[in-house]
Amino acid sequence: MSKNPSPSRRKFLTATASVVGGVGIAVAVTPFLSSWKPSKKALAAGSPVSIDVGKMQYGQLITVEWRSLPIWILRRDKAQLKTLDDVTDLLSDPDSKDSIQPKSSQNEYRSINPEYLVLKGICTHLGCVPLYRPGKDVELGADWEGGFFCPCHGSKFDLAGRVYKNVPAPTNLSVPPYKFVNDHKILIGKTKEA
Structure with a gap:
């Protein structure tokens, strides 16, 4: 096993972590932003x-x-x-x-x-x-x-x-x-x- 991971694998892991983090933030923020919309009654x-x-x-x-x-x-x-x-x-x-x-x-x-x-x-x-x-x-x-x-x-x-x-x-x-x-x-x- 090599101690230095390849640069392509590092880029892949960084990109994957960024996408998963972005999706997580979007899921967390959506209910918050939806609460700003006026209700049907309003x-x-x-x-x-x-x-x-x-x-x-x-x-x-x-x-x-x-x-x-x-x-x-x-x-x-x-x-x-x-x-x-x-x-x-x-x-x-x-x-x-x-x-x-x-x-x-x-x-x-x-x-x-x-x-x-x-x-x-x-x-x-x-x-x-x-x-x-x-x-x-x-x-x-x-x-x-x-x-x-x-x-x-x-x-x-x-x-x-x-x-x-x-x-x-x-x-x-x-x-x-x-x-x-x-x-x-x-x-x-x-x-x-x-």
């Missing part, structure tokens, strides 16, 4: 939500859940849309420059279709849920034309979710990503841009 919670708005009445607000958030859909009539121009001077960010909304909703109505407003129903101050207060309301001031009022700290938003001046909320209500699938079906969680 994936379902973040998936888009489809809503049929064809039977909504003018002035009606419905609430749906998407990603554990309340999402409001408001069907606005022509009188409600007209109030958006009437309150512009009272708003902190009337052009929605400092607010969150998809590009398709960056307009005076903050919506794809002016008739349907889609908003996250969470106040941008401390996360309370504002109340829908349509029409004039003396409790909210002579200039109130309808919109959303947060009873927690008094923030007010118009019928496009734009925040009034001199209230605690820093920005307009957020518009989630959404798109119209057809004239009466909205898909929340996806946009045409995506």
Whole structure:
């Protein structure tokens, strides 16, 4: 028996040990990496939500859940849309420059279709849920034309979710990503841009 193994045998043993070690590391790491994947339940919670708005009445607000958030859909009539121009001077960010909304909703109505407003129903101050207060309301001031009022700290938003001046909320209500699938079906969680 020779005391010095041949170089070819040494290369073979080194290569074999490397392959076996690599397979062992892959087997050990696979469950760890798999644990980083979201569960089926988590994936379902973040998936888009489809809503049929064809039977909504003018002035009606419905609430749906998407990603554990309340999402409001408001069907606005022509009188409600007209109030958006009437309150512009009272708003902190009337052009929605400092607010969150998809590009398709960056307009005076903050919506794809002016008739349907889609908003996250969470106040941008401390996360309370504002109340829908349509029409004039003396409790909210002579200039109130309808919109959303947060009873927690008094923030007010118009019928496009734009925040009034001199209230605690820093920005307009957020518009989630959404798109119209057809004239009466909205898909929340996806946009045409995506």
